[in-house]
Amino acid sequence: DVKVTQSSRYLVKRTGEKVFLECVQDMDHENMFWYRQDPGLGLRLIYFSYDVKMKEKGDIPEGYSVSREKKERFSLILESASTNQTSMYLCASSLGGTSGGYTFGSGTRLTVV
C-alpha cells in the first residue's frame, strides 16, 4: 500500500515560532500537496510540488513556504506561526497526470497559542 506519513499527529506551538511539518511518501509519486482543513471550508490547497525542487502556490499560500529537496519528502514551513494558522494540515501525493486520485497522510492537528 502507498503510505504517506506525516511526522506529527498533534503539535502545539507558540505564536511567532517557526514550525516545520514533514511529509514523506514511499511510492515514488511525482506530485505532492499540502492542504489545510477547517470546519465549513473543506480542504484548501496551500502549496503543491510536481517535481523535486519545484513548488507552486495554491489558493492560500500566505504565511507558508515549502521545501522539496528529495522526491519523497515535502515539508511545509510556517515562518512565524500565528493563531489563525491553527488547523488540521493534510499532506497528499499522487502520480503525475490527471486521472489518479490522491493518497493522504493522517494529518497534523496544529494548535498555535
Place this chain on the structure above:
Amino acid sequence: AQSVAQPEDQVNVAEGNPLTVKCTYSVSGNPYLFWYVQYPNRGLQFLLKYITGDNLVKGSYGFEAEFNKSQTSFHLKKPSALVSDSALYFCAVRSLNQGGKLIFGQGTELSVKP
C-alpha cells in the same frame, strides 16, 4: 472556474436505510470526479472515482456513485447504511491545471443511527 458543491452540511440516516450524499460540479470539459471519506482525526481515504465509461461507479465499502452529465451531479449512494459509515464525506473534481490539483467540496457529515 472549476468548483464542487455539497449542498448538505449533514445527512442523517437510519441504519439499514439507503443513503445519498449529494455533489454537483462545475467544470469545462470532461470532469474527473472523486469521493473521499474521513473518519475522526484521520486523513482522507479514497472511495471511488469517475474518469470515463459507465455512469455508475462502484467503490470501496459498498459505496457507489452516479455520474449525471445533464445535471452535473455525482451523488454518492449506498443501498443499506451502517453505523460505521458515519463520517465526513468529500466530493472533489480534478483541475485541468495547477498540477492536476483536486478541488474539494466543503464536506458532508453523515450520521447513521442504529
